[in-house]
Structure formats: structure tokens, C-alpha cells
Amino acid sequence: MSQPFLSIQNISKNFGHFNALNQINFDINKNEFVCLLGPSGCGKTTLLRIIAGLEEPNNGSILLEGKDLTSLPPSQRDFGIVFQSYALFPNLTAYQNIEYGLKNRKVRSKERNERVLEALKLVDLVEIKNKYPGQLSGGQQQRVALARAVALSPKFLLLDEPLSALDAKVREKLRYEIRSIQETLGITTIMVTHDQEEALTMADKIIVMNNAEVIQVGTPEEIYDQPKSPFVADFIGSINMWNTERGKSQTFAIRPEHIEISKEGGLLSEVEHIEFRGAFYRLKLMVREADSPLKDEIVKVDLSAQMIDNHQLKKGDLININLPENQVLTYKEQVVV
Template sequence: MNNSYLKIAGIHKNFGSFTALNGISIDIKKSEFVCLLGPSGCGKTTLLRIIAGLEQPTAGSIFINGKDMTYMPPAKRNFGIVFQSYALFPNLTALQNIAYGLKAKKIPKKEVKERALEALALVDLLHVKDKYPAQISGGQQQRVALARAIALSPDFLLLDEPLSALDAKVRERLRREIRFIQEKLQITTIMVTHDQDEALTMADKIIVMNNAEIMQVGTPQEVYNTPANPFVADFIGSINFWKESRKGKNEEKTAAIRPEHIRLSRTDGILAEVEDVEFRGPIYRLEFKVKDSSSHLYGQSIKVDVSTHDVNHLKLVKGMNIHISLPEESILAYNELVVS
């Protein structure tokens, strides 16, 4: 075996004639924070359930620390799990919710209370220990659910869309808190999400999935800066695509560039007209129509992210003409064509 702590080898999962997972293989190292990222229905939650033992694969194997655990029940896998819905007992206080799982493991009463209080302190919620779920906020409920999972001293942690039910501000704060706790405990963590910002800000490694298959595995920087295919490029962040003909060949490829990499100038570059201006706080998202008939981009709509400072400096308004340039080093090229 290699140095992977969790090895997923050739996992297939069929539900009748529907293929939920098609030959998934991943190596996850000890203490790594991994995000399974992809659109709804791509198979990421099914994969998480197979890792947990809540679902059996049709084919393939799961190794945990070098041991084949494919058909071991969940109780033998020593993991903590946090769901999107929190799944707290409404009739138990925050402290009692955390203690519940510890009691089930036949841990002495004194130690149960100590460990439950310790877990609450870790998520900074000692002040709500005697409150019921209905008396605390959604963000606090999710932290109690996290504390409950951690209190069991699991070997690894599974998070199933843990932040999607929360509002943006709380979500942002909890992203940092979960990552801080994960780093502090050095616990191997696998999180399912369809939120690219969550994956980019939290993960050591992102596994991008689509249609039951893995599209790319890499660091947040790798999947953003060098997406393996047009799907990844389009799913993570925003991007412009256009077709390019290969010189001397009767075939086309797809070229792409991120909106933030395009440069604006009053004099140099390709002439374009501002078609739309969208204010986004620190930046503006501008839509340009290329007006330079000598350019291979003639008639193309191009999205450009421009700092508020530059928008004010260049006095950019709808209907205005300006020049855009696409730095060669920022252009991505793909053999497959993008269907718009």
C-alpha cells in the first residue's frame, strides 16, 4: 500500500439501470481535508455514504489504514459524521446531544461529561450547553453537531453539505472555524459540497465530480488555475469560452480565459463595447461585445472583472468603446468543443 490513509479503489455503484458512481479511485492522506465538489446528482453523497458503510458498492473496495473495510458495518469504521440537517435531538440540550453518542459507547459517566464539555469548548459554545436546539441559531446548531461528531474521537470526519442551510455570513465564519478545528485536531476530513467557494477556501485537495465520474483531482490552486477540461473550468469560478481554428488544419478547439485576467486599455488591444455593467462591491463584472472585425473574437461577448478603482478611473459606462487584451499566458486551450 502507498501512504494513503483512505484508499477508494474502482468504486462502482448502480441503482437498477442508473449508474451513480463509475469507477471512482481516490487516495486520501492522513490529516488531509478533501472536498468532493460537483453539481447535484453527480454521485458525491453516494460516495460519502459508501465510505461510511451506509451504502454498499456494486464493485470496488474501500481501504482504511491499509485494511479492507468495504463490507464492514459503519460501527466498525470509527468516523464522525455531520449532516446538512444537523440531526440534533430536539428534546436534549446541547450538552446532552453531545453526551448521547458517548453514553452509547459505554464510556464512564464522569468522562462522558468531561469529553462533552471539551467538545463544546472546542467549538466555542460552552455558554449554550444547557439550551435546546430550538433556542439556539442555525450556525450554533451546526457547531453542536460538529462537537458531537468530534467528541467520539473519530479516526476521520465526514461532512455532508454541512453549511448549505445557513446564510452567507454564518457560512463564511463556519468555514474558517471548521478548518481551524480540523487543523488543530489533525483529523482526516472528507466534505461533500456543491459550493465552489467552500471547496476553494477549505480544502487541501478538491475532487471535482460530474456524471458519476471524477473530472479532476488537485489543490484548489490547480483546479482553478489549470482546470483539466471545460466542465471544471466552467464549474469553478467564471470563464469565457470561444472556438479557435487550428492553423493549417480543418479542426476547431476551445480556448478560455478567466474574467479577471483580461486587461483594459484606452488605446491598445481589441476594440469592444461595454454592453452591461454589474456592481459586485470590490469589483464590477462587465460584459463586452467585440467590435473589431479583424479579430477572431468579432461579435463575441466577453465577461471582464474590473476593480472599482479602474472602472472609476476609465469612466466605464454602458455603450462606451474601449480596448481589451487577452494575455497569452492566461489563455487555456482544450481539444473538446463547448456546447453553448
């Protein structure tokens, strides 16, 4: 079996008495787009900084193609990095910002020019090459930062919440562009995000983190459809979650889109609220079935506009719902819901 491109082995980091990372282990394959996903404070940015050499771990190793990087300075790790804040030089044009790293590496003038123009073409910004950061939109600034990172032809790319400062429309457009550029270059990429939609739409592999630990590693489909813990189930997408007593305490969950409605059979429920979500409607139902363990529980159900129309649903209506067994997730631990 071939060795992984990048291997994170038993990485731990403490800041005084605060445990920022606890025994982090995972492997990344060449050309993979990997998202470190988790809530604020879970340790994902600290981990990215350790991979970059901007922080030192207390324990553990980072291997790149079998070579130990752990004690090397950032300049010897051969990566490009894009920060949330862009970190562009305000007194340099877009062209000069991209050229800066190449000058530092003593790349000759002719090759420098070729590589800068190539990077500008890649992010579709050739026409603004002579503009300063202050004359560019947030999205354009972030693309210049990305061009600057890839112009160095690094072995891997690190992205620290690169889209979080942008508005929703620009963010969605840049999601597609960044993934397209990554695929074109075939560059191994690690992106930190707390945005589940970003991770689901961009990543080949998602590493879900919480409380300084890796909770689950998998493809977007695996993370969404087979979450291994209530935390992952609740953090990725929307989900219904209940505690029950079946011999022992346990939690079971089901996604709103997996619940079926029918005219008869199933759990009698009352429509408490109907919310328009654009592509679908989200209903909040109160279970009225007298002998159900879910009696008086709220259930979220996602339905298409056509389903709403077909059933002529409105607030106060009574309908029946079914929870398909093959879509119900069960967890042994009981959680606060």
C-alpha cells in the first residue's frame, strides 16, 4: 500500500492549561481536497497553523511524502497559504502582490512575469492586474490571494476560512472557482471551515473536529448519511433527534427530508408551522399520536412545494407521518436535545 501524501500523527497542543489539540491522527492523499470542519474553538485553525509550521506541537509528527516536517520552519515546507483576511500588501498592485513571493525566491524576471500572468488567468483577473487591493472587491482580493499562493507552485495549499468574510453570493461563486482551480492544478488542499455547506460541496474528504479531537473522517456522503455520533449528526445538516427509553437510554435521529407523510397510517401529527425555504418547505409538526413515545414532540419535515400543494397543507391540519426504519439513526449515548 502506498504511503499517504500528508500524514498527521498523534498531534497534541496545549496553551498553558488549555488543551487545544488532543492526539490528532489522519492521512491525506495526493490531489485530495480536505476540509477541517468544526465549531469555533475546536482546534482546526491551530492544527492548520501546526501543519504550516506557524505553531509547534507539544507532541506528534507531520510527514510529507514520508519526510518529517515537524521541526522545519515554514519556508522549508513548500506550501501556499490563503488567510481569511487576504493579507495583501495595500501599497502593491495585484500583479506585484502575486510577484512578491517569486521575487523572494529569486525567480528570473521573464519566468516571474509568465507565472504571475498564468496565475491571474487562472483566477480570471488579468484585467485588474494593475489595480491596488483598495480598488478591488472582497471576492477579487481573495482571488488575488489565491493566485499569489498557487504562483509559487507549492506541493500543497492551506486555506484558513478563505470565504467567511464574503457575502453569500460571492461565497458560493468562489466555492466553485476554488474547487475548479484545485482540480485544474491537481494540488492537495486543506481548508479550514465552520460552514457545513462549504465542506459538503467542496471536499473529497471531511475531517469533523470538536473539543480538540477528530470525531469522524469520511466523504461528504458518509458524514451526512452515516454520522457516527449525535454531535456529527446535529452539526452537519438539519436533523430531528430524540431520547427514548428502550431498556436503556439511547438517542435516535432522522433527517427532515427522510420523513414521509401519508393520508393514513403512521403517527398522527398537527401542523404547527410552515416555513418557505425556497427550494422546499420546512414543516414543524407536533406529534398527537396518543400511544407514541414521541407524543407532544416537535418533528421537522422537509417537503417540496408540489407536496404541500397536493396535500393542501396549512397550519392546524392533522396529517400522518412515517419514519422509515432504514433512515433512522440510533446512538447508544443519551444527549441533551
